[in-house]
Amino acid sequence: MAAKEKRLAQLRASVPEVSPTEARRLQSEGAALIDVREPDEVAAGSPLGAHRIVRGFLELRVENSVPDLDHPVLVMCAGGVRSLFAAENLSQLGYTKVSSVVGGFNAWKNDKLPVEIPPRLTPDQRERYGRHLLMPEVGEKGQLKLINAKVLFVGAGGLGSPAAYYLAAAGIGTIGIIDDDVVDRSNLQRQILHTDDRVGMSKVKSAEITLKGLNPAVNVVAHETRLDSSNVEEIFNGYDIVVDGSDNFPTRYLVNDACVKLKIPNVHGSIFRFEGQVSVFWPNNPGNPSPCYRCLYPEPPPPEMAPSCAEAGVLGILPGVVGLLEAVETVKIILSLGDTLAGRLLHYDALRARFTELQLDRDPDCAYCSGKGEFPGYIDYAQFCSMAGA
Amino acid sequence: MSNVTVRIPTPLRSMTGGADEVTVSGATVKDALDALGAKHEGVLSKVLDAKGGVRSFVNVYLGSRNIKALGGLGAELKDGDVLAIVPAVAGGK
Numbered sequence A: 001m002a003a004k005e006k007r008l009a010q011l012r013a014s015v016p017e018v019s020p021t022e023a024r025r026l027q028s029e030g031a032a033l034i035d036v037r038e039p040d041e042v043a044a045g046s047p048l049g050a051h052r053i054v055r056g057f058l059e060l061r062v063e064n065s066v067p068d069l070d071h072p073v074l075v076m077c078a079g080g081v082r083s084l085f086a087a088e089n090l091s092q093l094g095y096t097k098v099s100s101v102v103g104g105f106n107a108w109k110n111d112k113l114p115v116e117i118p119p120r121l122t123p124d125q126r127e128r129y130g131r132h133l134l135m136p137e138v139g140e141k142g143q144l145k146l147i148n149a150k151v152l153f154v155g156a157g158g159l160g161s162p163a164a165y166y167l168a169a170a171g172i173g174t175i176g177i178i179d180d181d182v183v184d185r186s187n188l189q190r191q192i193l194h195t196d197d198r199v200g201m202s203k204v205k206s207a208e209i210t211l212k213g214l215n216p217a218v219n220v221v222a223h224e225t226r227l228d229s230s231n232v233e234e235i236f237n238g239y240d241i242v243v244d245g246s247d248n249f250p251t252r253y254l255v256n257d258a259c260v261k262l263k264i265p266n267v268h269g270s271i272f273r274f275e276g277q278v279s280v281f282w283p284n285n286p287g288n289p290s291p292c293y294r295c296l297y298p299e300p301p302p303p304e305m306a307p308s309c310a311e312a313g314v315l316g317i318l319p320g321v322v323g324l325l326e327a328v329e330t331v332k333i334i335l336s337l338g339d340t341l342a343g344r345l346l347h348y349d350a351l352r353a354r355f356t357e358l359q360l361d362r363d364p365d366c367a368y369c370s371g372k373g374e375f376p377g378y379i380d381y382a383q384f385c386s387m388a389g390a
Numbered sequence B: 001m002s003n004v005t006v007r008i009p010t011p012l013r014s015m016t017g018g019a020d021e022v023t024v025s026g027a028t029v030k031d032a033l034d035a036l037g038a039k040h041e042g043v044l045s046k047v048l049d050a051k052g053g054v055r056s057f058v059n060v061y062l063g064s065r066n067i068k069a070l071g072g073l074g075a076e077l078k079d080g081d082v083l084a085i086v087p088a089v090a091g092g093k
């Protein structure tokens, strides 16, 4: 014991210590508070907003949470002893402003400072999402964001099928699907959520069976109805992201207008024969206000200008490519990762195997997203050739 | 006069004999579209309205920029430029 006491005395002389109240103040100013206790200790409560890195992995993982070595760091354990050792380890690693919290979490609690029960993945979830957890860009925090996300798919067809399938696999917790169609054998060339023995079944029901089969934890919300001006807001409300995989202009404009009004990012994909387009329409994009669909195309084409039903058709694999690009954008939005396609249109020409990026500009006078004047209201455009590209 | 490539979207290829790209020459975007219309009957009316403006459900890009941001149909072309006609497409099922 003498050796331990001697060492602690040395550490107390060299590691700056702060009281819990002071630590809370520094944390509110941006300092990183790192709770280095064991998982079973943390599970019972941890300081609000703390990073939680078990001491055994501290040096290996700390840079994911605090990349800047000169950022102020506060280390906490249960009583203020382990944190002295941990603080010294961080100094040796190169962190220049490391302090230890006196009295640790016990003192933090006694001082009635804010505490939270950290959300945790279950052992089942850890196993299932292991390959996500290995990536610092996702990790447990990101996986919990995916699990808490609510994504609505407009259409369980060519685009919605691959997008919803992969997003269910990725662990999106709530997947809403709106579609009023039933499975037809001609859908099976591309709509991979459905199966031959479900021809005639409602697509929403069929999608639910497939998605639940892949990931039983996913909450599938069935909206077995046709989207129109009377139900669009009620259905969209509460979703974080809408993935548009619809097959007709009236629906696409309703999706856009409701997403603009409800400030929901609209992940857009469309396909025609060998060509696809993907974008994210998101006027309320934090830090990067981006155009809406109407900034691009203020009005749908009149029926005589739209591609005729006879021209409709699509390579069955194409919606797979485009739908999965929509799925990737959806995950990036949920995890705030990288640069989304907000403000850009990605065009895919399958025959030439060529991706082209077009820059989209906001229309400062857009009737829907410019904020000038009243919201113009929803429009039920006449249906025409709902087969186009279907 | 500059030689430019015009990318034809799938729905309009029935009017270009199936070609997905057409090479034309012109000094401005307007010239190039007129030249396209002269080569392939029927295309122009799908892109421009009766008053000669770009239709509201079609965009024309010069490189990666919408010509609206470059001065519209009067935007000047240089050799090797790529114009893309991008109409609204609804398909998804």
Ligand SMILES: [Zn+2]
Pocket: A291, A292, A293, A294, A295, A296, A363, A366, A367, A368, A369, A370
């Ligand atoms: Zn807009």
